[in-house]
Amino acid sequence: MPEEPRRQARGQRRMEQLTDAAAVVFAEAGYAKATTNAIAKQAGVSPGTLYQFFANKEALAEALADRYRAELKAAHEKAFDLNMAKLPLPELVDRMIRPMVEVNLANPGFKALFSSGDLPDRLTAPTRALQQAVTGRVAEVIAARIPDLPAEQRDTAAAVATQIFAALLGTIVTAPPADRERWITELNRALVGYLSPLESA
Amino acid sequence: MPEEPRRQARGQRRMEQLTDAAAVVFAEAGYAKATTNAIAKQAGVSPGTLYQFFANKEALAEALADRYRAELKAAHEKAFDLNMAKLPLPELVDRMIRPMVEVNLANPGFKALFSSGDLPDRLTAPTRALQQAVTGRVAEVIAARIPDLPAEQRDTAAAVATQIFAALLGTIVTAPPADRERWITELNRALVGYLSPLESA
Amino acid sequence: MPEEPRRQARGQRRMEQLTDAAAVVFAEAGYAKATTNAIAKQAGVSPGTLYQFFANKEALAEALADRYRAELKAAHEKAFDLNMAKLPLPELVDRMIRPMVEVNLANPGFKALFSSGDLPDRLTAPTRALQQAVTGRVAEVIAARIPDLPAEQRDTAAAVATQIFAALLGTIVTAPPADRERWITELNRALVGYLSPLESA
Amino acid sequence: MPEEPRRQARGQRRMEQLTDAAAVVFAEAGYAKATTNAIAKQAGVSPGTLYQFFANKEALAEALADRYRAELKAAHEKAFDLNMAKLPLPELVDRMIRPMVEVNLANPGFKALFSSGDLPDRLTAPTRALQQAVTGRVAEVIAARIPDLPAEQRDTAAAVATQIFAALLGTIVTAPPADRERWITELNRALVGYLSPLESA
DNA sequence: TATGAATGAGTGTTCATTCAT
DNA sequence: TATGAATGAACACTCATTCAT
Known part of the structure; x- marks a missing residue:
């Protein structure tokens, strides 16, 4: 049976x-x-x-965050591999950004968990886990691109890049679809602007 | 009497x-x-x-936001004038950033109103007003520095810069004091990285 | 199951x-x-x-009013039918009045909803519905008894009779049981006095 | 001084x-x-x-009730004297009713105190005092008109008449001015209908 | 006398969570 | 497993009344 x-x-x-x-x-x-x-x-x-x-509302949020994490990972793995780490930076950033924006657009609840300032302390955990999944991925890519960068600098850069991304995600998703591309470009420029100096170090 | x-x-x-x-x-x-x-x-x-x-909880938030706006303005006016707009960009950004960080450090509630995703719709108003006060100030400085920049680009840049700032503010304020300077440096680099290409346009 | x-x-x-x-x-x-x-x-x-x-306090009052309306209707249907419309007026009135008084005595909350001046506007609705249920019944009986009476006069008379009834109901219910019969008699006389001239018109 | x-x-x-x-x-x-x-x-x-x-809200109501009582008395004394007690009943009733309706129309708060079902127990006192002022006056008139009527019957009749009056007052005052006269007529008929049998006893 | 800030118990209502069925 | 009635502490907000000035 x-x-x-x-x-x-x-x-x-x-x-x-x-x-x-x-x-x-x-x-x-x-x-x-x-x-x-x-x-x-x-x-x-x-x-x-x-x-x-x-067990409670929070557990639900955690499960949802897990799911998003998995979806994000899948999207990235499908659209991106570490060989691309050597592409020109703007293009590389674009390839990183696009799948995340799409996952976001496809998952209306994402933003509520990913970029939220006003959550009960304990919920920060899944939110942070979600952000760290992204940060970790970014760190990997940076590591592949600039192997000589000290780990600490690399992790800091990944964290900052993720936060910049999280900050503009809201604007991108909320914006009228016609403006979206423009905001994606700005996000790209911001990330490229921040990351490019690391390459010549 | x-x-x-x-x-x-x-x-x-x-x-x-x-x-x-x-x-x-x-x-x-x-x-x-x-x-x-x-x-x-x-x-x-x-x-x-x-x-x-x-009258209600919201009115309290509004009053608080107003106060922060005033404090921000005062801090800026004290530490900064438009003549500084011609300083080297990293220094300029530093002068913009520091007073805001200090106001933030001095006002524990600031972050809750300034960078908050999960508020009742009507509260978005004071939050937005607070952000726009910053955005406006940034736009002014950009205008003083790069007078030929089209208004639309200038406002977009100001908005993006503000959001980058808001995003990292949390990290800066939350971080152990010893690490703060490091995060401020990163924020500076992020903003400089984003803004400097505009100058050569 | x-x-x-x-x-x-x-x-x-x-x-x-x-x-x-x-x-x-x-x-x-x-x-x-x-x-x-x-x-x-x-x-x-x-x-x-x-x-x-x-859903709220008001809904509770509405449900209660509905129940009273149903109970009133049942009491009337049990104790009264339109064939009685041809009885001598005092007896007819008595047969109309008694069941209502009894429903009232049996339902302590009735008066609070039936005759109340000081209610929030929206509650006036169920109160009015309750009164109109009575008014409608009275109008029916008048119609059966005096078929030639113009509709407008009939409805006016029904409304006035209902209000007289409502006014004395409080006295009847509040009075010591021993006095009740006396007040019922007075109510009867008041209604007969008001209604009898209509018959000879 | x-x-x-x-x-x-x-x-x-x-x-x-x-x-x-x-x-x-x-x-x-x-x-x-x-x-x-x-x-x-x-x-x-x-x-x-x-x-x-x-001393409190109630005391205010009491004072207001007192004032209304005085105003009522004045109006009556001005429009009415006991010689009129021998007029034909409908005319007599009319002379009693009109000044009260006018006082009511002139004093928007009157109804709230005079005919109110939903008051805190202790407020019933001024309300009752107000009603009893009317009742007393009615009793006087009845006494003048039908001297042989036993006191108890007279007082009962006065009480009932007052309650009928109170009940219809709301309708009269609330009604559009154009309909007012019609409702006054009905009130008159109700009172005459109730009182006239006493005269032939 | 007059003020109006201050009180605090109390209001209608909500919601994360439990538990008998 | 699944149900949904039941819980009750907590919330935003009110108002008759007091009292320092």
Whole structure:
């Protein structure tokens, strides 16, 4: 009797249902104002069921952040490999940026978790994890491009670049689609401007 | 008998007491989770008193934002004048940045209002006003330095610079004091990197 | 498994519990001073539960008014039919009045909703609905008894009769039981006195 | 030095100011929802001053009721004397009713105190006093007209008549001026209908 | 007398979370 | 597993009343 696997599969589906719903509600209301009851309803499920799978609102955010992390990673792996690290910097930056913007556009809840100043302390954890996933990836690319850069400088640069990216992401996503390209260009220029001096060091 | 002025003075003091308290509580809890009762208690005052001076939580935030705006302006005016616009860019940026960092360090609630993604819609107004005060100032300086730059490019640059600044502000303020200088340097490099290409256009 | 019906039944019971409690508290304190927390406590339930079933205090009053309307209708239908419209007027009036007085005596909150001057504007709606239910019934009876009476006169008479009734209801219900019959007689005389001239028109 | 009288005069004026203001606010908001601060503001006075003259909200209502009582009495005395008690009943009733309606129309707060179902228990006192002033006057007239009527019946009749009057007053005052005369007629018919059988007893 | 800032218990309402079914 | 009724502490805000000036 394949009871167990079936159950697990069902559970898996439920969890996705719920994180999907959370993404929608976080996107509409922001994390702080999102209510678990609203998320449950959006998932077509009772509040009790939600708590069967997630210990609390925060756990839901964490799961969502994990999912975004995975999606981000997949998008990057698909669009980017370390051989590209030697491309001209503006092009390299462009190739880094685009998939992230697309993941963002495709996932309305992303921004609520990725760039948010007003969260309860404990939620900073998943937010930070999400940011660090990006930072780590950026650090890798920098390492591939400028192998001689001391680790500390490299990590600092990656952190700063990520923060610049996070800051402008909101503007890009919120902007009318027609303006989006312009803001992406600005983001590119900002990152190139910041990173290029490192290469000649 | 200076009855009236005395009373007004008392009212003035109370309002400061309350915005002070709001700053503390916003800093600790963020705007969304800050409670008016907590603010009143922090001010050593009953909730009713708070509402004698401020119509609601939002009004408190607005008043606080106004105060920060004024303080920012004063700090800038003291430390900076447009003659400096012709200094070497890194130095210019440094002179712009430092007073803002100091105002921030001195005002724990600043960040909660200045860089916050998760606010009720209506609060976006004071937040935006605060950001725009900065953006405007930056635009002025750019205009003084690169008079031929088209207005649109100038405003875009000012907006982007402000957002980069806002993004790194958190890191600077949160960082252990020993690391602060390092982060300020990075912020400087980021801004210089972004802005310098404009000069040769 | 009769899960669903059982749940619904429970919900139904809760709603009755809550309207019962509201009736008691409205009766004791009047609508304006009645607090939802007091109603919840009277129902032996937490405030949150109250709001699971009723969107707000007003909704509770509306439900209560509806219930009274239904009870009134039932009482009338049981004790009265239009064939009686041809009885001698005093007897007819008596048969109209008695069931209403009884419903009133049995429902302590009735008066608070039926005859109340000091309600928030929006609550006037259920109050008015309740009064109009009575007015409508009275108009029907008048129509059956005096078919030739122009509609406008009939409706005016019904409205006035209802108001006379509402005015004396308080006295009747408040009076010591021993005096009640006396006041009912007076109410009867008042209504007969007002209505009888219409018959000879 | 005429200090004392001047002071008293000033106090008198203040009290009038305040009862005037209370009348306005009661009329607009009803007794329950009227706030003492609103009354003070309407009087152009601070809340503290209000409490210098009136122990509480209720005392204000009492004073207002007293004033209305006096005004009513004056109006009646001006328009009516006991010789009229022998007029045909409809005319007599008309002469009783009109001045009261006029006082009502001229005093927007009257209704809030005279016919109000939803008041805190203790306020019932002034309301009742107001109603009893009317009842007493009606009883006098009945006594003059039907001297042989036993006191108990007379008082009952006066009470009932007053309540009928109170009930329809709201309709009359609220109605569009064009309809007012019609409602006054109905009130007259109701009272005549109720009272005329007493005469032939 | 007059002021108006101050009080604080209390209001209607919300929501993360639990638990009997 | 799933339900959804139930919880209750907490929230933003109000207002009759007091009191230092």
